[in-house]
Amino acid sequence: MTEMTMAQALNAALCDAMGDDESVLVFGEDVGPLGGVFRITDGLTRKFGEERCFDTPLAESGIVGFAVGLAMGGMRPVVEMQFDAFAYPAFEQIASHVAKMRNRTRSALTMPMVIRVPFAGGIGGVEHHCDSSEAYYAHTPGLKVVTPATVEDAYWLLRDAIADPDPVVFMEPKRLYWSKDRVDLTTRSAAPMGEAAVRRSGTDVTLAAYGPTVPLALQAAEAAAAEGISLEVVDLRTLVPFDDETLMRSVRRTGRCVVVQEAQGFAGVAAEIAARVQERCFHSLAAPVLRVTGYDIPYPPPKMEHPHLPTVDRILDAVDRLQFDDEPDLRHTGTAA
Amino acid sequence: MTEMTMAQALNAALCDAMGDDESVLVFGEDVGPLGGVFRITDGLTRKFGEERCFDTPLAESGIVGFAVGLAMGGMRPVVEMQFDAFAYPAFEQIASHVAKMRNRTRSALTMPMVIRVPFAGGIGGVEHHCDSSEAYYAHTPGLKVVTPATVEDAYWLLRDAIADPDPVVFMEPKRLYWSKDRVDLTTRSAAPMGEAAVRRSGTDVTLAAYGPTVPLALQAAEAAAAEGISLEVVDLRTLVPFDDETLMRSVRRTGRCVVVQEAQGFAGVAAEIAARVQERCFHSLAAPVLRVTGYDIPYPPPKMEHPHLPTVDRILDAVDRLQFDDEPDLRHTGTAA
Amino acid sequence: MHLEDLLPSAEPVRFVAADGTETAAPAGHRRPADDRLVEAYRRMVLGRRFDTQATALTRQGRLAVYPSSRGQEACQIAAVLALRDDDWLFPTYRDSVALIARGLDPAEVLTLLRGDWHCGYDPAATRVAPQCTPLATQTIHAVGLAEAMRRKGEDGVVLALIGDGGTSEGDFHEALNFAAVRRAPVVFFIQNNGYAISVPLARQSAAPALAYKGIGYGISSEQVDGNDLLAVLSVLTTAVEHARSGRGPYLVEAHTYRMEAHTNADDATRYRDEDEVTRWAAADPLARLRTYLMNRGLIDDEAVRTAEAEAETFAEQVRTALNADVTADPRTLFDHVFAERTAQLREQRAQLVAELDAGEA
Amino acid sequence: MHLEDLLPSAEPVRFVAADGTETAAPAGHRRPADDRLVEAYRRMVLGRRFDTQATALTRQGRLAVYPSSRGQEACQIAAVLALRDDDWLFPTYRDSVALIARGLDPAEVLTLLRGDWHCGYDPAATRVAPQCTPLATQTIHAVGLAEAMRRKGEDGVVLALIGDGGTSEGDFHEALNFAAVRRAPVVFFIQNNGYAISVPLARQSAAPALAYKGIGYGISSEQVDGNDLLAVLSVLTTAVEHARSGRGPYLVEAHTYRMEAHTNADDATRYRDEDEVTRWAAADPLARLRTYLMNRGLIDDEAVRTAEAEAETFAEQVRTALNADVTADPRTLFDHVFAERTAQLREQRAQLVAELDAGEA
């Protein structure tokens, strides 16, 4: 057991993957000598040389398109988008090629690549540095979308993503980069990519969370326990493919569900989760599936991000609205509207 | 009353808007002498001259970015993206500037522009020509997203969009371009942008649809009526801002809801609608809100688009699954999963 | 690297005038060997016939759509002849004739345009990337693939095709820059056919010539008469050697003309007048090469008849191949989204299969 | 348009050597008037002081982050002096000194970097676009704005700033092309400071110089010694006149150097060695201009003292202005998303207000 940060775990995953497989190439902006602005690629150029980890010209569409060509040629590119909003120039390459190449060639050409995207806020970043863009990718058929919430998952999910035969958009919650944990990466206990994990079991309400909101959900569960309410926390880990089984099993037991997401709410991943849960567990639900998300506004400046972000209080408020007294809550049935 | 196609109504809207307001400029790829590949801008260059309607170099990010600059300078650009997937190169300009400029300048600079996107399929188009991209825009705070389903709406919603002080992504259902109707555009009866419309009243189930799936929903309602089931059809018209009032009023009456969308289902607009409906009408719901959408696959080739697209049968199947006998339907409660 | 090497010739390189007579040999350019020219003629005749056949098939509804390259055959054939079998070609939707010249099965090449499942041929086996529609996106793929080949110790070259309109896209800029910075063995070949659908070159670029874009990236560049097979083949051969020898990428612009409308669905009369088309007809690359080869006695009427007969047989084969109706099984829609179907795709497929069994879909 | 006009000089234009001595006047370039040079010196002293002050404020936590332009003041000041008040400036995050030189309120200029609500100043009133972070995206906005001015009958010019790294983005390519095709009155000014964060120019481009990109679009181009105020001001003035007179856009590359790290948060020792920094310190644009003006007797010790005193007072004002804590009212988060709050935003705002009243958020 050694203590390390999520950033170090991601670095270790890249390092081990490069060591195990010559075809794994890491490139992007400032990932070489600098080691990335978040130091996720720290030391890789020193260890594996310029041929394996290198800086490219400053052009995201070019970086992803270059990776597409390398993948067509049998390589396993792992590219870094420096910040969420700076992946947008690559959107056409991602949506029209990365996601579709296998399909349009009937698997003659495949895209075993990973697009690493540091995402979401909570770090006091200025404009364009804190977008939550996971829904754009999750809505695009042909892409897998993964986001770790623990140090251990950061390592294993990234290893899985790199080993995967299909393209994975790997969303790294910036604010958890410096989160610490004691882990043993020599033996694997983490579930495989594609499975959700119950982080805390409970009986009254299921909290569905992913990436940056998982620690928050756990805090909320802790606080609720003090008030005698038992919350189960499901860490989704993988948004595509989605693990219906684990989540539905939980909701069918608890009969109540709150989805916690940092991204703006409208048409986000939390909407998909709420829709799925009521589609599949309607008769087990004692209350509507509620969402706790960011507001539908551009990500706020550092001094105002706190009021925008989901909080323990908001999660608990949502839990309180789940009609434990079986009285309809008018606040959200829209009669007021 | 004159008979015209949706394409002609859109052309008339552009023509009248340009006539009324000198600052309205129409540009993009092949919108000049050719009149656009769908002829939506037919005759505009002849009527208003090269200064008002013109072809640009072939670069979508440039087209939208150029429009951003024109809007900063007080113009009202109306740009055409030739096909849905060809708007992707402009994604950064749309998400980071069009959507955010007002906010990041505290309204000192505004973006009164319209981005016209011919979207969705049903026209036998080859790859990259039939994407349903509305969710990408609907999930981006700062953008309004509109899609007409009738000839009359095509005219009035486009007029509203051009007159709007904020950026509007105007999604035009390709397959409805040639749909005909007898309309009188001299007097306005159409509801304003921002409001949904009940296209057919019913008592048993609410069908929520938009753009290409509205005519389909109406056919389904017709077929259901024959079987003695009364379906209400709500045409959403505007996805952002969303008209909760009209839809919830309907669902609260019918107690049942099916959302019909052509786009791939995962994290699409239909998911948002299902999530909202159960959040706001839970206690009025006799059954889960079900979705009828495209599959989570890249848009299929012409010969296979039919099995991918929502059909009257699928809508009726969904309606049948709404437990009118009050017996839980296990097919979708996921117990099988 | 001297600036001169990065700038193209002031005038497009040309060996043969429009009337088929040989011009003063352009300085510093080698005339291709005679046997290559005769072979080129054979394939141009075949390509031309294939192209007219494909256009005809759209009228019979056998093809959903077809973008013709009639008038651009010198470029289509030279691009293929300049390459070795182990080199890669990155074509656009307009380059079907090049694929035919490379020996791909016509039915496979036309698969996508028949409305069937995508791309048809096996890109890995043929070393031909799927014909690309999102403009300019393929040019950066070409750079990545070239780098992959280098890493595997292969000395292959990648030739990326692009149109004049496509050069306006940001991806073309990024591709040229990546190729130059990484010294990738890529030849960027612009077929400047004067139009991007309806938009003439003058509205697309104000550059003295598109070939002048190279120097801004440190890329050697040249411009050629795109309807002179000798010129295009000579320059592309030089470009490919340059790339193969590790001297980095090369940019070639060919001045040519799209004789047909953008596709059969397009109405060219809306944006260009017949005189222009007639003028270019006089510069037809196929007639020009035939006259030239005749003048030099490299082919005779007999050879011409043989080539044309061969082309007819080929057209016949294409017709029969496309007579068979496309049978597409919707169940396959879920087969290539991922290596393995996800739980969601298994569910969705099951629903479709149930419908099919119930005879609904 | 002759090719020569589109190609930059073989060597960067320079009037004053690093040691402040005047060099042989570069052919075809006018030396700026003496009074403009003295004024430029005044603003450079002020700009330099503002820059060091801002960096200092990051250490005291008064600024979240600050990208310094120390070493680039000749570019920052010349860019502003070359413009009229009714011309527009499109700056990046690195160009705060230019904004100060244009007379904007320092507290407003630093608003964004203080973590407060966005952009601070009024772009419409100041004719300065919001400092742009998404690289190169502002260059195409500049073209649109220039066209809007032309349409309104104004003879204004737009100067768009961009870094060496930013030139690799597709948007820069599209902006140059749009500007050239539409003959927009835009001056594209590349401050090539040698690095894009940690990436040196050699990994960014293989071009003989970035100024050679112009000819590929039909844009007149020039390169200058970016640490020689006379050269930058002379060339930018020519470029602005060129654009204003309707002759289309102009591209200028200035060779300069970023003396500080990318931002205070960056560690430059990871990617460049001190010797390089020391070498460039000897080419300091401020010292160079001072020596030059002294040699020519255009300023004396007294003038220098006055300028520096003025700068001190200004720095003092900046400190006090930034001492006040930023007070941001979260209710305003919903005020500028749209002209009018949507029903959804009204609901969300109501929830936040309720929380605030309950003292939760």
Ligand SMILES: Cc1ncc(C[n+]2csc(CCOP(=O)(O)OP(=O)(O)O)c2C)c(N)n1
């Ligand atoms: C990114 C993108 N935008 C728009 C289109 C639609 N489109 C298809 S072909 C074409 C014109 C291309 O012209 P050019 O590059 O000159 O090639 P040509 O068709 O003349 O061979 C356009 C605009 C596209 N396929 N991709």
Ligand SMILES: Cc1ncc(C[n+]2csc(CCOP(=O)(O)OP(=O)(O)O)c2C)c(N)n1
């Ligand atoms: C589209 C985009 N990608 C990446 C970034 C992150 N980033 C900010 S500054 C920078 C380096 C820019 O270098 P350069 O253009 O030379 O300007 P300089 O900072 O040297 O003034 C990068 C990569 C960004 N802001 N925008």
Ligand SMILES: [Mg+2]
């Ligand atoms: Mg063309």
Ligand SMILES: [Mg+2]
């Ligand atoms: Mg720089």
